[in-house]
Amino acid sequence: MDNKLLFAVTALFNSPEEILHAVREVRLAGYTKYDVNTPYPLHGMDGAMKLKPSTLSYVALVLGLTGTFSALFFMWWVSAVNYPLVIGGKPYFSLPAFIPITFEVTVLLASIGTVVAMLFIYFKLPNNSYPLHDTEYMRSVSSDKFGIVILAKDPLFDEDKVVSLFKDLRSGNITSVYYETEEINVRHTVFEPKFLSFMAATFIFTAALTYFSLNYILYWQPFNWMWFQNRVDAQSKSTYFSDGFGMRMPVEGSVARGFIPYPYRGDQASASKYLVNPLVASKEVLIKGQDKFNTFCSPCHGYFGKGDSRLRGQFPAPPSLQSEKVRNYKDGDIYHIITVGQNIMPSYEKQITREERWAIIHYIRALQRSQNAKESDVK
Numbered sequence: 339m340d341n342k343l344l345f346a347v348t349a350l351f352n353s354p355e356e357i358l359h360a361v362r363e364v365r366l367a368g369y370t371k372y373d374v375n376t377p378y379p380l381h382g383m384d385g386a387m388k389l390k391p392s393t394l395s396y397v398a399l400v401l402g403l404t405g406t407f408s409a410l411f412f413m414w415w416v417s418a419v420n421y422p423l424v425i426g427g428k429p430y431f432s433l434p435a436f437i438p439i440t441f442e443v444t445v446l447l448a449s450i451g452t453v454v455a456m457l458f459i460y461f462k463l464p465n466n467s468y469p470l471h472d473t474e475y476m477r478s479v480s481s482d483k484f485g486i487v488i489l490a491k492d493p494l495f496d497e498d499k500v501v502s503l504f505k506d507l508r509s510g511n512i513t514s515v516y517y518e519t520e521e522i523n524v525r526h527t528v529f530e531p532k533f534l535s536f537m538a539a540t541f542i543f544t545a546a547l548t549y550f551s552l553n554y555i556l557y558w559q560p561f562n563w564m565w566f567q568n569r570v571d572a573q574s575k576s577t578y579f580s581d582g583f584g585m586r587m588p589v590e591g592s593v594a595r596g597f598i599p600y601p602y603r604g605d606q607a608s609a610s611k612y613l614v615n616p617l618v619a620s621k622e623v624l625i626k627g628q629d630k631f632n633t634f635c636s637p638c639h640g641y642f643g644k645g646d647s648r649l650r651g652q653f654p655a656p657p658s659l660q661s662e663k664v665r666n667y668k669d670g671d672i673y674h675i676i677t678v679g680q681n682i683m684p685s686y687e688k689q690i691t692r693e694e695r696w697a698i699i700h701y702i703r704a705l706q707r708s709q710n711a712k713e714s715d716v717k
């Protein structure tokens with residue numbers, strides 16, 4: 339014991355009241371390098387020790403701000419300096435679009451950085467040894483005793499005085515704790531072969547367990563029960579039907595719920611006779627008709643319906659929609675042609691809703707009128 343270096347003197351108490359009292363006395367005696375260990379958090383302990391709030395929150399603040407500014411800086415550099423791209427006509431550096439990533443990086447750096455700072459700055463990793471570890475004192479305070487330690491590095495420290503102070507406070511158990519010789523010599527016990535092998539073993543065990551559960555256990559009963567179900571998946575085979583297909587065609591004549599089939603297929607005369615444009619040629623309807631006409635019809639029929647296709651001969655040029663014939667068509671005729679197509683012109687039933695078809699027809703009428711204006715139109 340003689341040549342050992344003193345680390346601290348510890349004292350144990352039996353109740354929260356005693357330890358709170360002891361702490362106050364120790365503080366009033368002028369000691370600053372002391373600590374308290376209790377089996378559970380004690381109300382009023384922070385006040386009794388006059389603890390300042392942890393500085394960890396400042397670390398989090400600094401790291402968070404670092405995240406904010408580095409994310410913003412990097413996005414600014416990428417999208418405004420190094421590789422400027424106009425996206426949707428927005429400015430290169432358009433802050434609102436960068437907020438989500440800025441937020442994410444802020445939170446990421448603050449959270450991970452705070453944990454790392456806690457481990458390495460506050461807990462002093464990779465040094466994980468502490469003279470109080472494995473002492474009778476630690477065993478007691480993690481069970482049913484309340485302990486206080488005054489460290490030898492306290493400027494006022496004097497072993498005899500501290501012991502007599504603890505005696506005055508009526509502690510039943512006062513111990514001096516010494517550094518283990520190896521703790522003085524070996525600083526980074528994390529790098530001990532024993533510890534490293536333990537970490538490696540833990541790593542291999544966890545990895546193996548994960549591999550095993552994901553690749554084997556999940557395929558065992560009962561974990562795989564949901565997998566096998568009495569149903570036919572899309573594209574799968576079926577032994578039930580003679581043709582072996584799991585997917586079936588709907589029964590002939592079935593109609594989708596809420597859908598009325600087009601009744602004049604192959605009968606343009608009836609379409610012409612019975613169909614009436616249900617829309618009023620309002621401004622909105624015409625704008626919608628123009629939009630859909632330019633998208634779906636103008637590539638072949640031209641922006642004014644004159645038959646001036648933009649497809650450069652890749653598709654036979656269609657007849658003009660300004661012709662006498664089409665001008666005399668009833669709305670129902672054009673609706674019919676959009677719906678079922680005509681000769682090589684394909685059907686647009688799938689691409690254009692019914693309402694949009696009627697809007698297109700209003701727009702075609704407007705186009706026709708614009709190219710064939712009568713004097714009465716001007717008045």
Ligand code: HEC
Binds near residue numbers: 638655656672681
């Ligand atoms: C892929 C090119 C193409 C597109 C797109 C196209 N059409 Fe046609 N359209 C044609 C062709 C070709 C004909 C002539 C078909 C024929 O030989 O009878 C035609 C014929 C017509 C006719 C009949 C004209 C007539 O004189 O018989 C109308 C009306 C018509 N299209 C309207 C439309 C409308 C409205 C759209 C947009 C929804 C549209 N077309 C989209 C190629 C197209």
